[in-house]
Amino acid sequence: MTTETARPEHTNYVHGYSDAEARRLGDQADTLVELLHADTAYPAGSRVLEAGCGVGAQTVHLLAASPGVLLTAADLSAESLAQARARVAEQVPAADVVWHHGDLHKLPFPDGAFDHVFLCFVLEHLPDPAAGLAALRRVLRPGGTITVIEGDHGSAFFHPDSPAARRTIDHLVRLQAAGGGDGLLGRRLHPLLTAAGFTGVAVRPRTVYADGGRPALAEGFTLRTFVAMVEAVRAEALAAGLTTPEAFDRGIADLRRAAGPDGTFHYTFFKAVAVNP
């Protein structure tokens, strides 16, 4: 649910620059592509901006679903952008993409330069998501749409329930907040987009639910996406004095039980589509 994308430079919320992390983000996108992206398709010839493309985990699906779009993919990290470019070259070689290295708050494009803006797991990292939305609305033409996908870590609940596991998830939320982000942003999409002046704001929850009857989803989402994301902040949570190794590891072990044959796991993403009036 987190990417390096558009993360403000001052944040301490560090993970994701390793190969393992890039692989995790790829796994995550494949597991979730149907749930999150299947209903996003832009007409050929549309000028589309993906703001905060990160390592391109979503970019390849966007391009596959919308052949013939004129995509501009922007990211704050040159390293992520290079990975995104390589991924697209391999998976969607015919795609026509302009790669832009820069901050989404200071895009060098004229007003109304795009027909559609797409961003996925980006607002959660911004200290001021309203300012980010305002900057993106500027480059969107009147009548153009914005599509925003975000998670919400407060939507995670599971069986067996475990206070230790809940605390461990809360460490992630606190660290993200300390870095200026918001791991609970999904629930705020409607008011944020409305306040930014978008109209026709339609937000729909996209729920992932895995149980013993869906072992592949428990493996692909619960373990390899969610638990891996929480586990990735171990060193940072310890350095910040939020927890002890024993308590953190117990939380992770309890979370893993939710992916077992008797366990269940629930998580909600939110997908919003709105219009620039």
Added chain:
Amino acid sequence: MTTETARPEHTNYVHGYSDAEARRLGDQADTLVELLHADTAYPAGSRVLEAGCGVGAQTVHLLAASPGVLLTAADLSAESLAQARARVAEQVPAADVVWHHGDLHKLPFPDGAFDHVFLCFVLEHLPDPAAGLAALRRVLRPGGTITVIEGDHGSAFFHPDSPAARRTIDHLVRLQAAGGGDGLLGRRLHPLLTAAGFTGVAVRPRTVYADGGRPALAEGFTLRTFVAMVEAVRAEALAAGLTTPEAFDRGIADLRRAAGPDGTFHYTFFKAVAVNP
């Protein structure tokens, strides 16, 4: 999400015998009927048992969707059963219903007497839901199906977030637990049904999400269903020493903000269908 249905007689978890409560349960059922019941329809002539029909809030929808079924509706409360009978007589007068006053653990029906068993917001009130499922499986014929709908109060999250509101919801969960129930049962449906010997257990989350773009849902579900349910335990929470009037009322006031134009509210029900092998 709670009904009088099949509540064990020793519980202190009291609400629901007033007219206001019966109305609330009716409102709730109308708001949720499409989400929870639209895909349940039994063939004419099927022998169906509704275990814990309560005041008939779900019964009328079950009958409307499945004309010609031979329904037996059972409940532990004679008073609820009388209300259910009156509701069905008014709303589905042609329905053929046998009303049974009794405990679902001790049904006087032969093994395999029913083709289908349906229960909604019942397991959450049982001290031993596994025993309840075993008793119901006995009266279900081999190859027959069981359909179970439950909420999970741990799925409630909202904007603006509020620790006071979260604590107030937690009082409801604790009171229900003290009465032998489980307000977090939804997440356990898959392991419970599997352990009870059912096969082909398919559990699907049914999410209610209301925001400023859906004021009728915010009114019908967030306020009149969820907040009303939490508010109904005020006296009991105070008597149990869980909270103060000020703290409880602040939690309720904060929850109400989630139904305002800038608020959002999320809740997940779970619906399970399984087969008696």
